[in-house]
Amino acid sequence: MPALPSCPSCRQPMQVHRFASNMGPELELDICFACQGLWFDRHENLKLSPRAVVELFRLLHEHRADQHHPLPERMACPRCDTSLARGFDVVRSGRYMVYRCARQHGRFSTFSSFMVEKGFVRHMTRPEIDDLAKRVGAIYCTSCGAPVDIRKDHACPYCRAAFSLIDPDAVVRAMEGYAQAGARARLAGAAAPPVDIGDALVALERDHARAERERQQRAFSSASSADDVSFTGDLLAAGVALVWALVKD
Template sequence: MKPTPLCPSCRLPMEVHQLDGHDHGLGHGVVELDICFGCQGIWFDHRENLKLSPQAVVELFTLLHQHRTDERRPLQRQLACPRCVRPLAQSFDVVRSGRYMVYRCAQQHGRFSAFSSFMVEKGFVRHLTRAEVDDLARRVDAIYCTGCGAPVDIRKDHACPHCRAAFSLIDPEAVKKALEGYRVAAAPAAAPSAPDLADALVMLERDRNRAQREQQRKRFSGEAEDSITGDLFAAGVAVVVGMLMGK
């Protein structure tokens, strides 16, 4: 049994989850994913990112949703390989659904991907339309960029001012295509409307704020209502999980 790896960013132990996998004609197997929910990243041993079955994607969405209120930690400037502890090299890959960032080990031990980068890699995202951005701006103060993770004032910026990425959302229709041929709890629904997305953002952030208040045991009450900083990635996960569970 291999030792529990440390997160390339925070250096805390990652959680190991066994998911269903396939090996391109060699049959089914098990893929052990190393996940840090605080840093919102996944470590893939060499080529593991290509071995996840569609059913494993369902399990991964469920896991991410269960940890939606976990405290988020920003990625460190220098990441280290959990196998050889050497620095990881930052690079960009491009697929049809967009450009995404990964961190690779020069010794080919594997790669570290943010949750959002993995979803871009698999083609599970779409860019928000101008109308959707305008609708969110009326209800949400800021969002986290799915490209670099920076908070963005959606009321004045229609693209991330830090990495220039367009705002994107996990697309349930793309997930539906990936799950074709696999049994799920209910038939996938259509892509969410902008009001549904805004509702998901508000509910998720209120859940997160509530969890933080309980954890920190704030010493006083009577505070003004928290401002909403929406996490488009978490909102997309929530919409997809609700779709898969027939809600």
């Protein structure tokens, strides 16, 4: 049995998941949930079928509350171990960061970059940013994954990307016609509800805090407070939770 490919970021074995292709045979994508990253062999990112995107959303939702590792400065291709080159691609919904193998073996994308690539995000409005600034200390940049102090920065200081979030309207439009029958009927008959991204972030952080308290209690250490509003909000995880509520069976 061949060894599983190593994650370009943490170098631990990645999980292999099969997805439907729009070009015939199934695709085998390598995923590291600890680093929230996907490895695409050459052009695989263009071959995912619409149904595969639904399945990917399911996986992202299942792992939305996982603790994840920051990406290191150097990442290596899982095929040839050469350093990956960091760069940007631009689509209608914005620009996103990718890490490419110079020998053209493929590319590494974070979950958030993949969502930007597929057009499932939109730029946040000024009122949304102001509301979040009152409720969270920082957010993770949807383009590069860096933590950003939303109270003082108006764009990511690392990659200069505008603040973005997953747009349920865009996801609904993309998923109509290929989601499960019950979800398809539901999507066709109703518009997406308003995005209360702040509430979703707070709920997600409370889940994190509860899990952390349980870990600390098991280790006989002091519990942390779930009321601390200085946490870093993960817009990707919160957006996936909101969208999955629309498309699940």
